[in-house]
Amino acid sequence: MKKLIAFLGCILLLSVSSLSAQNLQLRANLSYGSSALANIGGYVDHDGNEYALVGTDFGLSIVDVTDPDNPAIRFTVPGANSIWREVKTYHDFAYVTTEGGGGLTIVDLSQLPANVNYYDYNGDGAIANQLETIHALHVDTTKGFLYLYGSNIGSGNTLFFDLSDPANPTYAGEYVYPGGGSDAYVHDGYADNDTLYQSHIYAGFFTVVDVTDKANPVLLATQVTPTEFTHNTWLSVDHKTLFTTDENSGSFLGCYDISDLSNITELARFQTAPGSGAVIHNTHILNDFAVTSWYKEGVVITDVSRPANPVEVGHYDTYAQGSGNGFNGCWGVYPFLPSGTVVASDIDNGLFVLTPTYVRACYLEGKVTDSITGFPLQAASVRLLTTTLTAVSDILGDYRTGTVTGGTYDVEISKPGYQTKTISGVTLSNGVLTTLDVQLAPVPTISISGTVLDSLTGQPIAGAMVMMSDPDFTFNTTTDAAGTFSLNGVVAGNYDVTVGLWGYVTKCSGFVAGSGAFQTELVPGYYDDFTFDFGWTVSGTSPNAWERGIPVGTYDNQGDEVNPATDVSGDCQQYCYVTDNAGGTFSNHDVDNGNTQLTSPVFDATIYSNPTIEYYRWFVNTAGTGTPNDLMNFRLTNGTTTIALEQVSITSPGQGTWVPQAIPLTGLLPLTSTMQLIVDIADDAPGHVLEGGLDRFSITGQLTVGLPAATAPASLTVYPNPSNGNFRILFDQAAGLVQIRILDLQGKLMSNLTGLDLEKGLINWGEQVSPGCYLLEAKLADGRMEYRKLIRN
Numbered sequence: 001m002k003k004l005i006a007f008l009g010c011i012l013l014l015s016v017s018s019l020s021a022q023n024l025q026l027r028a029n030l031s032y033g034s035s036a037l038a039n040i041g042g043y044v045d046h047d048g049n050e051y052a053l054v055g056t057d058f059g060l061s062i063v064d065v066t067d068p069d070n071p072a073i074r075f076t077v078p079g080a081n082s083i084w085r086e087v088k089t090y091h092d093f094a095y096v097t098t099e100g101g102g103g104l105t106i107v108d109l110s111q112l113p114a115n116v117n118y119y120d121y122n123g124d125g126a127i128a129n130q131l132e133t134i135h136a137l138h139v140d141t142t143k144g145f146l147y148l149y150g151s152n153i154g155s156g157n158t159l160f161f162d163l164s165d166p167a168n169p170t171y172a173g174e175y176v177y178p179g180g181g182s183d184a185y186v187h188d189g190y191a192d193n194d195t196l197y198q199s200h201i202y203a204g205f206f207t208v209v210d211v212t213d214k215a216n217p218v219l220l221a222t223q224v225t226p227t228e229f230t231h232n233t234w235l236s237v238d239h240k241t242l243f244t245t246d247e248n249s250g251s252f253l254g255c256y257d258i259s260d261l262s263n264i265t266e267l268a269r270f271q272t273a274p275g276s277g278a279v280i281h282n283t284h285i286l287n288d289f290a291v292t293s294w295y296k297e298g299v300v301i302t303d304v305s306r307p308a309n310p311v312e313v314g315h316y317d318t319y320a321q322g323s324g325n326g327f328n329g330c331w332g333v334y335p336f337l338p339s340g341t342v343v344a345s346d347i348d349n350g351l352f353v354l355t356p357t358y359v360r361a362c363y364l365e366g367k368v369t370d371s372i373t374g375f376p377l378q379a380a381s382v383r384l385l386t387t388t389l390t391a392v393s394d395i396l397g398d399y400r401t402g403t404v405t406g407g408t409y410d411v412e413i414s415k416p417g418y419q420t421k422t423i424s425g426v427t428l429s430n431g432v433l434t435t436l437d438v439q440l441a442p443v444p445t446i447s448i449s450g451t452v453l454d455s456l457t458g459q460p461i462a463g464a465m466v467m468m469s470d471p472d473f474t475f476n477t478t479t480d481a482a483g484t485f486s487l488n489g490v491v492a493g494n495y496d497v498t499v500g501l502w503g504y505v506t507k508c509s510g511f512v513a514g515s516g517a518f519q520t521e522l523v524p525g526y527y528d529d530f531t532f533d534f535g536w537t538v539s540g541t542s543p544n545a546w547e548r549g550i551p552v553g554t555y556d557n558q559g560d561e562v563n564p565a566t567d568v569s570g571d572c573q574q575y576c577y578v579t580d581n582a583g584g585t586f587s588n589h590d591v592d593n594g595n596t597q598l599t600s601p602v603f604d605a606t607i608y609s610n611p612t613i614e615y616y617r618w619f620v621n622t623a624g625t626g627t628p629n630d631l632m633n634f635r636l637t638n639g640t641t642t643i644a645l646e647q648v649s650i651t652s653p654g655q656g657t658w659v660p661q662a663i664p665l666t667g668l669l670p671l672t673s674t675m676q677l678i679v680d681i682a683d684d685a686p687g688h689v690l691e692g693g694l695d696r697f698s699i700t701g702q703l704t705v706g707l708p709a710a711t712a713p714a715s716l717t718v719y720p721n722p723s724n725g726n727f728r729i730l731f732d733q734a735a736g737l738v739q740i741r742i743l744d745l746q747g748k749l750m751s752n753l754t755g756l757d758l759e760k761g762l763i764n765w766g767e768q769v770s771p772g773c774y775l776l777e778a779k780l781a782d783g784r785m786e787y788r789k790l791i792r793n
Contacts, residue, residue: 055085204228277325416472450518507747541594608701618693639674
């Protein structure tokens, strides 16, 4: 045993003005100077004195908080230097874990406030002297067992210890998840009455395990959590609901009905600052209140008495230096001291002593239906006016929301395609459920017709894909043999219309539905911003394959993008191809265990003079063991011969950004009408995080088909091309030019030059436009056309 005397360091009691606070009153804040805090626990001695057990980067700090206005550090238990330290208590003993090494520190608190004693435990029996590093722990106080998580033994499996003698734990076994690998690693957990709720952080799910027989644990259930980085679990008072946290950007407090383990049901997801990227850490349940640490948002109290409708009722921001995404701020909170005092550890700002006021929420719930059919309406928005609170109805039309502040409110209910309704004078009271069912009336709709033509021949284009969208609606259709289409059930208003077909340049423009028929022309060529599915094919051995969609960003621990959060700007819609576009933790949905290959539809390169293949690529290779060694290869085939265009690796410039590429094809291989681009990305051993992306594919060059047979050059000269500023466009006035139009690749008209402009014989153009590719279209007096590609750097 080692006896400690009181700690006499330079830790100051600060006088701190209130930060963002509601129903949590600041009583005191202890600064630990340059030392960082980790998790926190609590203890009450035999005289009724209350203590905060504060994990620090240098050990365990024992702070007397009996007088919450005057906390005092009584003792420090030294430990290995580490920013990770967790503490739990059982009877008169505290158990302290760290990833710094040294095993489990056991602290005898029974002699407080006079002194404390401690020693290190490194395992017994089958793991004698093997226990060194441990991430977290929990105690089943009902059965008297200690559970250690994320240790150096095995793959971070959960270890069991009998606490019949709390001073001398006895090793009782372990649980090994049958999936093995990183899935087996347990980061944290909750145990009660021989049932264990484990957080598999890297796999992104929790497991429920019956550990009655410590030699033969039985897996009962698994469940994926909202953002698939399961950090912490805690059980409700009635044992029917499990609450979870995911330790990543934009994460949630998850609420799950576990009353039937064969059918675990997600009830709700709660965020304290939606849209901010705030990261949740640890939650605890006290009398149907979730008391939770949210890194940069501080301590949050959520009423979870109705677990399908969690409502925030208390908040204290411990981190004045910022908010939102990131891992600074509040690490842990302990709400179980008998006085009600809440103690919280802030990594950067020390110990916070708080007095809570637990207030039940005012609950507003109901159903939204169609006033004509009576059918439930999903995704209807229910908003309490004069607040920021908004709820969205589910597939059954049910919505749930609430507020901590009772009163009379006006409630606005809206859904695209329906007439917005406002209900005035809705009274909400604390602890009371108010039910408000609403019927919405549909708004009138119209029919839209349109035509798509070839810009060179004026002939109709059959099979062209048409997307008409606004923030609320998206309509998709395809032109018939006459190049026409029709859409029914359209709400009048302003829409973006995107039209495309493989073999033409996709075009997007605005249209007012209700203003008449829609007509547009497509320029022949090859362009794909992946708004539409033109038939790219996916193959390979990795289950994490290429996917076309709006990219869902993932971020590493430094906040850098891994999977892109956006596509390349400036195209028609937000689509692109990315590898396994599932979001969540950055290491969960990358390319693993093989390759995934993306192959373009066939294109005819012979329709161009001096064609260039262009695309934007995304590549990230990071994390894992050793230097990342994965590759993304671009190849080109003409149907007979296949050549390498580009190989991308960790040393290639632009990792984690959209990188534009333009590669002239002339001379690389014989150009044919059966060309294809192949993009192959492969995970090599040892495994690293690997993501790829592709956007804005095009073949550019001077078209040689689709023109009248008697066409002759318009004697156009463009220089410099590419240009960093103006293009000088020189032409022979005798060529009979009647019009020059310059368009972007989506067909948007940038300049229209006629009359006196053309008599000058020289035009300077381009200085004010954004970098990118543009199409110059020259029209001769006899109707012939000539084209030039302009590249603005």
